[in-house]
Amino acid sequence: MLKARIKFRKYGVLRFIGHLDVMRYFQKVMRRAGIPIAFTGGYSPHMIMSFASPLGIGLESDGEYLDIELTGPVDSREAVRRMNEAGVDGIEVVSLRQIAEEKKMTGMTILAAADYLATPSGDAGLPEDWQDRFAAFMGQPEIRVLKQTKRSEREINIRPLVFEWEARDGGIFMKLAAGSTENLKPDLVMDTFLKDLHPEENSLSHPFIYRRLEMYADMGEEGNRKLVTLESLGEEI
């Protein structure tokens, strides 16, 4: 059994399609493109397919990943071509690469970080010097926020989860912790910043558009972070 990793982009109108529907979309693409994907057994077999990290409704992305198992060999370029031919405008398959067999190398388990770009939308109503203020905001030793999960609410320090950041293309680029252990969403960073900016306002407007750019695994040892893109862990077939 061959394991393969697919990288794709999601943009335009397709940002209104939620994660579950993207999964259904790819299941159907596999059949239309005739990709020899493997199934589980039983009365209602389903495709062996796992996504690195769900993308929220409204976000665009240049770096989405899903891992599949193949029952037979495919040619990377040919498979990419066929999937795009069977696809729609708004989801573009970028690559299909073979990845190592081991279980711990797939999908969500190795995800460690993700890049995002937050761009102000047209009528954002931000102050002129908002990027400078953002620098000051990030300059704090600690940024404490209430993080709500389904079951509980806890205060965490999000500053260490922002691995890198910079002003880019009139917006903010951020490399954030991602995956099952620590996961920081870009809107939480920006919402916290906005609250810092206008402490008196209790209802937040949402002046940023978010785009995920890339996802990474951590290949470092003994606590030294060494981020490599999920794509680079695979090889063209």
Place this chain on the structure above:
Amino acid sequence: MRKLALNDDILLNIEKPARYIGGEVNSVMKDKDKVDIRFAMCFPDVYEIGMSHLGIQILYDMFNRREDTWCERVYSPWLDMDKVLREKDIPLFALESQDPVQDFDFLGITIQFEMCYTNILQILDLSHIPLHAEDRTETDPIVIGGGPCAYNPEPLAEFFDIFYIGEGETVYDELLDTYKTWKKSGGSRKDFLRQAARIEGLYVPQFYDAAYNEDGTIAAFTPNDPCAPSKVRKQVVMDVTDAPYPMKPVVPYIKATQDRVVLEIQRGCIRGCRFCQAGMIYRPTRERSVETLKEYARTMLKNTGHEEISLSSLSSSDYSKLNDLVTFLIEEFKDRGINISLPSLRIDAFSLDVMSKVQDIRKSSLTFAPEAGSQRMRDVINKGLTEEEILTGAGQAFEGGWTKVKLYFMLGLPTETEEDMKEIARLSDRVARRYYEIPKEDRHGKCQITASSSFFVPKPFTPFQWAAMYPAEEYDRRAHLVNDEFREQLNRKSLKYNWHDAQGTVLEGVMARGDRRVGRVIEEAYHLGCLFDSWTETFRNDLWMQAFDNTRVDIAFYNQRVRGKDEIFPWDFIDIGVSRSFLRREWERAMNETVTPNCREKCSGCGAAGFGGGVCVEGKN
């Protein structure tokens, strides 16, 4: 990239934005400047329901095969979107181009069930098209209705320019060609409607007048324009095998109710159940060739990527090549992770064998539709399913490992007695008893028998079109009587009984057999706020009752009379090919509890042989 009619702010704040963005796999994009006719095809319910409808997919495909026509889709905006469109004054738009429906040449609305009538007014209203056909001008789209409810279009008569009576595959081309010529000629809207009225199967309500007797029944129904024929003949495709069929149906992003390839194996039904409208209006039964269906299955699965394929027909077991087709589907697709769904199969050794191959016996349930509890009642409705067949089928299924059975019944049928009602519970119990006859060590725990009943609604063009209905309280009484009887049964712990809403039934009855005067109730109900009446969470019976009050329309007149033998019905101007005398004969046989053989056992001369095909000529040429 396509530009959406709605901005991000709106789309990110409503439920399921994918309902409104279009752009699905296999949806058709064309250059609007290069077509002559723009057709907006509407199913007046939410996207997930509308997208599941085969008829629309057939017409969508058929229209888009024409180079001069671009057909797009429209569905009912859900309540949250309805509010946004009204508040921001955004006109309703079609999914493909995202252009306002108002700019189209045609707005076609398929009318599948009576409880969608207020949704039709919502579509017109949100599209900024005048609700009444007489108020529309040359710049408004031509509003055309079709589907089963068009067989009594009268309650909706004022809201439509044209109704298409029958199967869409026949005269739409003629209509579109006529439209094109008319549009170039620059004639008036009325001119076009006159030309349309001359096409067989098309009904233009404004060219007819109804006069009423003092007792409220119809005195006369007559054309008021020379272009309008006094009888409108239903359209049928005699060669279903070569009729257009969509090889590339649109594949939604969000899960639709029918998220699968649908193979329509035949049209019509040989059985002749007396309550069933589909069984009469789709006569004669016509089968699609099995080789064509196999080819369709392959192509459509490939083109959609669906993981399930389903057969569609009124009674799959009567399809003569069923064995061949099902064996093919299993052999060809089962190992490729494709689910095969086989609805409306009669339970017997063959179907149980097939079902055990395509589904998980322990999880799935078997469905029987005896429709009535007692044999007497089943004879009245001509449901040729005996208790012995049910118990034998259930017995075989239980021995094969099934433990769940669903039973479907109707309450409120003509001549129904308390005994007949109670038999629903008793029959369900006898099915359970059959299960417990199996030695304990061979059983898999308890069985689960779920009986459901709906209330019978008499439909036009059925032998029961003369029948009376009851007030809602009486339906409730009957359901409770059945429910009490269930509690008396030996195996009550293995039995479950559900029944449908009685209030909706009453409304459905008025809409089904109503005349033109019912239109104002629908309009009033819509103005009072009724919408999505088929959804329990949105159905407002109180507002409907107020609408009846405000318009002084009497429910009892429409529902609670046994109609006169020779009474003029609102739908009498339609010729479905099945004669009124046959329907009347069937009504009388029902009253005498006499069954009528099905079309393959013996032809009963219903009149449909006049179409010259299908089951009526089977084996005769």
